[in-house]
Amino acid sequence: xxxxxxxxxxxxxxxxxxxxxxxxxxxxxxxxxxxxxxxxxxxxxxxxxxxxxxxxxxxxxxxxxxxxxxxxxxxxxxxxxxxxxxxxxxxxxxxxxxxxxxxxxxxxxxxxxxxxxxxxxxxxxxxxxxxxxxxxxxxxxxxxxxxxxxxxxxxxxxxxxxxxxxxxxxxxxxxxxxxxxxxxxxxxxxxxxxxxxxxxxxxxxxxxxxxxxxxxxxxxxxxxxxxxxxxxxxxxxxxxxxxxxxxxxxxxxxxxxxxxxxxxxxxxxxxxxxxxxxxxxxxxxxxxxxxxxxxxxxxxxxxxxxxxxxxxxxxxxxxxxxxxxxxxxxxxx
Amino acid sequence: xxxxxxxxxxxxxxxxxxxxxxxxxxxxxxxxxxxxxxxxxxxxxxxxxxxxxxxxxxxxxxxxxxxxxxxxxxxxxxxxxxxxxxxxxxxxxxxxxxxxxxxxxxxxxxxxxxxxxxxxxxxxxxxxxxxxxxxxxxxxxxxxxxxxxxxxxxxxxxxxxxxxxxxxxxxxxxxxxxxxxxxxxxxxxxxxxxxxxxxxxxxxxxxxxxxxxxxxxxxxxxxxxxxxxxxxxxxxxxxxxxxxxxxxxxxxxxxxxxxxxxxxxxxxxxxxxxxxxxxxxxxxxxxxxxxxxxxxxxxxxxxxxxxxxxxxxxxxxxxxxxxxxxxxxxxxx
Numbered sequence: 001x002x003x004x005x006x007x008x009x010x011x012x013x014x015x016x017x018x019x020x021x022x023x024x025x026x027x028x029x030x031x032x033x034x035x036x037x038x039x040x041x042x043x044x045x046x047x048x049x050x051x052x053x054x055x056x057x058x059x060x061x062x063x064x065x066x067x068x069x070x071x072x073x074x075x076x077x078x079x080x081x082x083x084x085x086x087x088x089x090x091x092x093x094x095x096x097x098x099x100x101x102x103x104x105x106x107x108x109x110x111x112x113x114x115x116x117x118x119x120x121x122x123x124x125x126x127x128x129x130x131x132x133x134x135x136x137x138x139x140x141x142x143x144x145x146x147x148x149x150x151x152x153x154x155x156x157x158x159x160x161x162x163x164x165x166x167x168x169x170x171x172x173x174x175x176x177x178x179x180x181x182x183x184x185x186x187x188x189x190x191x192x193x194x195x196x197x198x199x200x201x202x203x204x205x206x207x208x209x210x211x212x213x214x215x216x217x218x219x220x221x222x223x224x225x226x227x228x229x230x231x232x233x234x235x236x237x238x239x240x241x242x243x244x245x246x247x248x249x250x251x252x253x254x255x256x257x258x259x260x261x262x263x264x265x266x267x268x269x270x271x272x273x274x275x276x277x278x279x280x281x282x283x284x285x286x287x288x289x290x291x292x293x294x295x296x297x298x299x300x301x302x303x304x305x306x307x308x309x310x311x312x313x314x315x316x317x318x319x320x321x322x323x324x325x326x327x328x329x330x331x332x333x
Numbered sequence: 334x335x336x337x338x339x340x341x342x343x344x345x346x347x348x349x350x351x352x353x354x355x356x357x358x359x360x361x362x363x364x365x366x367x368x369x370x371x372x373x374x375x376x377x378x379x380x381x382x383x384x385x386x387x388x389x390x391x392x393x394x395x396x397x398x399x400x401x402x403x404x405x406x407x408x409x410x411x412x413x414x415x416x417x418x419x420x421x422x423x424x425x426x427x428x429x430x431x432x433x434x435x436x437x438x439x440x441x442x443x444x445x446x447x448x449x450x451x452x453x454x455x456x457x458x459x460x461x462x463x464x465x466x467x468x469x470x471x472x473x474x475x476x477x478x479x480x481x482x483x484x485x486x487x488x489x490x491x492x493x494x495x496x497x498x499x500x501x502x503x504x505x506x507x508x509x510x511x512x513x514x515x516x517x518x519x520x521x522x523x524x525x526x527x528x529x530x531x532x533x534x535x536x537x538x539x540x541x542x543x544x545x546x547x548x549x550x551x552x553x554x555x556x557x558x559x560x561x562x563x564x565x566x567x568x569x570x571x572x573x574x575x576x577x578x579x580x581x582x583x584x585x586x587x588x589x590x591x592x593x594x595x596x597x598x599x600x601x602x603x604x605x606x607x608x609x610x611x612x613x614x615x616x617x618x619x620x621x622x623x624x625x626x627x628x629x630x631x632x633x634x635x636x637x638x639x640x641x642x643x644x645x646x647x648x649x650x651x652x653x654x655x656x657x658x659x660x661x662x663x664x665x666x
Binding site for chain 1: 355471475479480482483484485486487488489490491546547548617618619620621622623624625626627629630633634635636637638640641656657658659660661662663664665666
């Protein structure tokens with residue numbers, strides 16, 4: 001019988017709480033600690049936060065370093081932010097404590113092109129510390145990158161890849177509905193978009209991971225963010241949208257070489273989307289047209305992927321890994 | 334600039350020839366040798382066998398050991414047979430020569446359950462020899478196993494998985510059309526099926542790889558082979574089928590635990606199949622329904638996967654690997 005892998009959950013927002021719940025349910029894993037900066041959560045048992053019928057025996061604490069010292073986990077699951085700059089201090093603390101890390105930080109998926117110094121620093125620290133680091137999730141992390149790479153495995157040649165994802169934001173957590181601008185005035189949306197306060201973080205990271213995995217050289221990348229305007233009223237648990245207001249985002253990224261598009265990513269996330277789907281088309285030999293009907297449920301899938309990665313990250317050689325170089329992640333609960 | 338990986342192609346049937354062609358086209362690879370037992374091929378240049386406009390500079394030889402000694406390749410690509418027993422001597426020769434191996438031998442995909450002694454022997458020899466061994470392909474190797482594991486990566490829980498593949502055998506190589514019995518009398522088909530002369534090799538290996546990757550315990554596995562009977566005349570480059578004769582196979586495998594089906598594989602390969610498809614349904618949380626429209630083109634895909642694996646197999650730690658434990662294979666030509 002293998003011993004259980006000891007996990008600390010860092011960040012107890014909607015994703016982090018569900019990840020903790022999943023860790024608790026897995027016989028191969030032990031939830032050894034839970035950390036969040038929010039002082040209102042400090043001292044409370046996770047069983048209470050998760051509405052379990054009994055205490056989980058894990059008390060939320062605010063100081064990451066002291067939890068890591070006390071617990072000595074195999075791995076930390078991080079879901080505290082989207083931007084690499086915001087989470088770097090936590091990553092360094094985890095590495096110094098000798099723990100592996102899997103993270104839903106969107107910019108950590110493939111920082112080698114946009115944040116090369118941080119990427120090198122994490123890799124170097126991780127190698128010295130003998131631990132592995134991975135950025136993962138469903139988007140980025142799977143639907144618009146790793147799954148496309150997986151599908152390409154059967155191709156003799158890939159000329160270009162097109163990935164289209166439509167997400168019904170009504171089914172997603174409140175913070176995500178706000179991140180896509182649901183309910184906003186279109187003018188205010190455009191101003192907020194210019195200030196980078198809206199939109200999906202990670203599309204360019206998906207593009208970079210695809211380019212790396214497919215061996216594509218790109219000489220131009222373009223990103224565009226437009227609002228999807230509601231044509232009918234939509235009401236969710238978190239927001240009410242009237243016709244003419246913003247329902248969500250249409251966010252695209254394109255990578256090309258010598259004027260020819262090689263990677264085309266098209267993401268619509270809006271409340272009331274009627275036909276959620278994940279579609280991957282590979283132009284090449286053979287051609288591939290893959291569809292996940294109804295799409296991949298984002299929040300559940302992010303939690304699943306994060307926890308399913310644990311085994312692979314712990315087993316990986318020291319260093320900074322991407323979804324393109326760790327072994328295939330399957331649901332091994 | 335990385336140096337090219339040196340490849341020897343072992344087996345020059347339809348798959349092996351196309352693999353050699355693909356290796357020749359990849360700037361990261363060098364075709365360093367080609368071996369086949371057929372004396373009619375010996376001494377001929379691959380450029381001639383591939384209908385290239387000029388010689389490839391690679392002469393087909395019949396003696397594997399002497400080619401390996403002369404060439405010292407990084408990896409051997411093997412496509413010589415379906416059954417492990419038939420190819421074991423070649424595998425041992427490759428390992429003794431210190432070369433890595435990727436193989437389309439169907440029974441090599443996951444032999445740990447059906448051929449545990451051979452699996453252990455290969456793993457032990459490979460570790461001693463410092464080389465890596467992998468069984469791969471499209472089916473088994475991708476469509477009915479690795480792709481399902483990949484899709485499960487986003488699931489918090491998998492209750493069961495159903496994979497349905499419909500292949501239009503008319504588009505496939507002649508040996509495959511004969512392997513599915515196209516053109517036979519239904520009575521003769523059943524007798525040949527009982528003698529295991531017909532059917533797809535590898536369905537049980539797909540089932541075993543899925544069970545291992547999903548952590549499923551199975552207490553019963555069932556395999557069934559039925560003919561698909563032609564209802565209209567079908568003519569291919571290799572065979573003519575009249576109504577009432579066999580068009581191909583309907584081959585199923587099922588794995589269950591305590592009476593409950595956990596893995597359900599359904600493969601139809603027949604000439605004239607109107608709607609080729611690869612469909613994966615995961616019952617769990619979240620549910621996943623994935624479809625490759627038009628299906629994954631079998632022969633092209635097998636060749637693509639075999640050659641795309643090269644980089645990962647060469648980089649893998651010594652030992653016997655499966656598609657579930659090497660890094661994600663992408664088209665990196």
